[in-house]
Amino acid sequence: MPELPETETIARDLDRALAGAIIVGVKVWRADVLREITARTLARRVTGAAFVRSSRRAKAVVLELGTGDRIVVQPRFTGALLVDDGNLPEREIRFITLSFALSDGRSLAYRDIRRLGTVALMSPARCATFDSNLGAEPLDRAFTATHLSGILRDSRQAVKKLLMDQRRIAGVGNIYANESLWRAGIDPSRPARTITKAEAERLHEGLTSVLRESIDARGTSFRDYRDASGERGAFASRLSVYGRGGERCHRCGAALIDTSAIDGRTTVFCARCQR
Secondary structure (H helix, E strand, O other): OOOHHHHHHHHHHHHHHHOOOEEEEEEEOOHHHEEOOOHHHHHHHHOOOEEEEEEEEOOEEEEEEOOOOEEEEEOOOOEEEEEEOOOOOHHHHOOEEEEEEEOOOOEEEEEEOOOOOEEEEEOHHHHHHHHHOOOEOOOOOOOOHHHHHHHHHOOOOEHHHHHOOOOOEOOOOHHHHHHHHHHHOOOOOOEHHHOOHHHHHHHHHHHHHHHHHHHHOOOEOOOOOOOOOOOOOEHHHHOOOOOOOOOEOOOOOOEOEEEOOOOOOOEEEOOOOOO
16 A cells, blocks of 8 residues: 555646646655665755656656656555645644655655655666566556456466566555455465456456546545545445455355465455355
8 A cells, every 4th residue: 555546546636736846945854765866866856857747657656857857656555745735734744754845835745654665766767677677557458358367377376466466467456456356256365377268357357447446536545545635535435355354245245254374465355255
């Protein structure tokens, strides 16, 4: 967390809010979130640059500058990019790790409670390398059920673990892997290569539909995820399995199983209707 829907929401918000804004200063309070660059070099390279475009790649927010450099932020568990117009709540301010002052008086702050996320400044060439190490985007047109079936066929891993492998499929984490497998009626522990073509089609539909629905709801908030305005996502109330271990399956009524046996992460599934 945040996963694809959450970082997509942040990126879209920032694209609207920051396009054309110029960075006039940088303050770094917690340099341990920086990667591949020092605080001094970051300030030197971005001061005077304008934001051109904000987008998402996998679980990262990519802020393209007029210089060609990209600020690449991976929020991980407790990170958030917040546009501050002077009204940011104290609960957010106390965890700000760095801030970009803008020419219009606002600032873009990176808040990270546990400081597990990262902020990097990448040249176009470095960003291309970063991109090449990531897998297919599940909402791209090229990511068809046939494409997914090919990825599954090549792996002996548990299907849930494969869905979360960023080198194969980009942006899917624990929440949406659980949800998509429940929608498809597939046991998360099954070896990926045993998934039939028909099951791959169901999984493709389950994965793409849950991602799109969550984006429409502006993501899932349990504790720390906030959009660029500091607001919570609304998809948590629509989750079918994640966070519902021991409760009744919405489809068949059986008690949902909660386990960490598959990949060390919380897996919630229905043993009756996921085969």
